[in-house]
Amino acid sequence: MAGEVECEAGVSIEDLLRVLLPRGWFPPVTPGTKYVTVGGAIANDIHGKNHHRDGAFGAAVRELRLLTPAGETLICGPDREPDVFWATVGGVGLTGFILSARVRMLKVESAWLKVDYLRLKNLGELMRELERSDAGYRYSVAWIDGLARGASLGRGVLMRGNHALASELPARMSNILWPAARGRHNVPFDFPSFALNPLSIKAFNALYYALHPDKQGQLVDYDSYFYPLDGLENWNRLYGRGGFTQYQVAFPNETSERGLTEVLERLAAGGRPSFLAVLKRFGPANPGWLSFPREGYTLALDLPMRESLPKLLRDLDDRVVAHGGRLYTAKDALAGADAFRAMYPQVERFRELRKRLDPRGVLSSSLARRVGLVPRGGEALR
Ligand SMILES: Cc1cc2nc3c(=O)[nH]c(=O)nc-3n(C[C@H](O)[C@H](O)[C@H](O)COP(=O)(O)OP(=O)(O)OC[C@H]3O[C@@H](n4cnc5c(N)ncnc54)[C@H](O)[C@@H]3O)c2cc1C
Structure with missing residues (x-):
């Protein structure tokens, strides 16, 4: 469909600009650096200077392909597996590897x-x-x-x-x-x-x-x-x-x-x-x-x-x-974890979903352990 791009998650905002801007298409949301990837933009649900008009990056993602730690490839979007999708948007990589995404672009007449x-x-x-x-x-x-x-x-x-x-x-x-x-x-x-x-x-x-x-x-x-x-x-x-x-x-x-x-x-x-x-x-x-x-x-x-x-x-x-x-x-x-839980009330729901997507607790990070998105020792979720 016109105005959408499907790309691998490793494609950067700079790549999108180089290829699509001369054709009249601008990224729907861009942060203060163009050296971020589409995968990173989704995983942190990044915002730009247009949040008051267009929302964050996740709002422009129609669909994404996710390789879960359990080895399953899922296709999800706002209307398909919405729980997996909205946990992945902003989920700092803990639901699996985003492989590719279909993203709505913005029509522009000049740069x-x-x-x-x-x-x-x-x-x-x-x-x-x-x-x-x-x-x-x-x-x-x-x-x-x-x-x-x-x-x-x-x-x-x-x-x-x-x-x-x-x-x-x-x-x-x-x-x-x-x-x-x-x-x-x-x-x-x-x-x-x-x-x-x-x-x-x-x-x-x-x-x-x-x-x-x-x-x-x-x-x-x-x-x-x-x-x-x-x-x-x-x-x-x-x-x-x-x-x-x-x-x-x-x-x-x-x-x-x-x-x-x-x-x-x-x-x-x-x-x-x-x-x-x-x-x-x-x-x-x-x-x-x-x-x-x-x-x-x-x-x-x-x-x-x-x-x-x-x-x-x-x-x-x-x-x-x-x-x-x-x-x-x-x-x-x-x-710390207490402050984070008070700021993000859906932490428990996120941890529950991870039991399904990552039953052996393979994915972890120092951020995830510090703020309590995975158990502290990084040990398998039970
Ligand atoms: C100068 C500067 C200005 C910035 N301005 C803004 C701003 O205005 N607004 C804003 O929101 N942010 C801003 N940021 C932050 C930046 O947009 C985010 O940190 C973004 O997520 C970085 O993306 P990356 O591709 O470099 O990913 P990384 O830094 O490599 O990773 C970021 C997170 O995404 C996850 N991730 C990356 N790729 C995948 C994938 N394929 N599948 C699953 N998870 C993945 C990683 O696990 C990690 O949790 C800025 C950063 C800098 C350095």
Whole structure:
């Protein structure tokens, strides 16, 4: 059927873009890097800047082929073996190997985005603006200044856009409807770990805010808009040898403002401000048992790793649970089983289904053991 692609799970978003974008088809959901596979996109039920309009990746999957640990090949989809399907969407690989998938693509007329930039003075203003006018944009994301405090807490820059129609491009650009992907620069060495400190992060944030004045209708190529980090190979070296961790939370609408304020305040007060903080608004959740997105707001934070950080984040997990929020398995490295179970009420149902799909408990991972998706020792489920 027109508009659907059937591919092996190892095909990447980059592969899809290379082959299908010049033919006028764009991935239905794309994360902040194009170097992820279709299998990985399903297994973490990834979300993009269009969740408020199009939902997460799983919503675009018509059908997938799954090789279970018991050696069975199952075909499942929203209307066929729906339990297996919705456990696999977001199931972090624990239901079996996704072999291939049939995915609905999005028709576009060019590889350009028409983007509006808008600076907002604090978190409350950002959220009101998103609620007021998000429906007019397919894509929307806000960069947040993780160091702003007091009345400016959560100030940021909204970057919202739609795929540009061919008729919206100026005549001089009409022969470059499909620009090629950009080249890549490289970070050649690990930065010293003191390079990212509260002072340098503060300077970076102030500069970023100053460099993004309000602008309307900017034409931006898809690669720069969706994948800014992909242009910088080995960008993780900026964090030095200690590396970094991500912390991504989602709160329901009712508690979002309080929950997000608390996260930002506690990290700033603990002297662990985020180098990069990104806010998005989520639309309704899909039925994925372990799918992360839920209606409300999500904040993703990149935090330089320091000795005191794990304890700070574990304490924060309790506050996230108290506000009815949850963490994203794709980004989490620290949450414990109790917190995870409180965040994802379908853990027990997932473990029950695994008894059928993986009777000998073959599949496991350190994430699965830590958050209680499989028994701790990884021993066979009984
Ligand atoms: C720079 C950057 C930006 C990102 N931005 C976003 C974002 O905006 N939104 C978002 O949602 N995520 C984002 N992510 C996270 C990323 O999209 C997910 O972690 C994604 O799942 C990675 O896919 P992968 O193909 O690299 O899989 P891997 O990292 O190799 O695996 C991820 C999970 O998928 C499982 N898996 C992979 N292939 C299969 C298969 N064939 N069958 C069964 N299970 C499988 C693995 O077991 C594992 O649990 C970002 C990551 C980076 C590095």
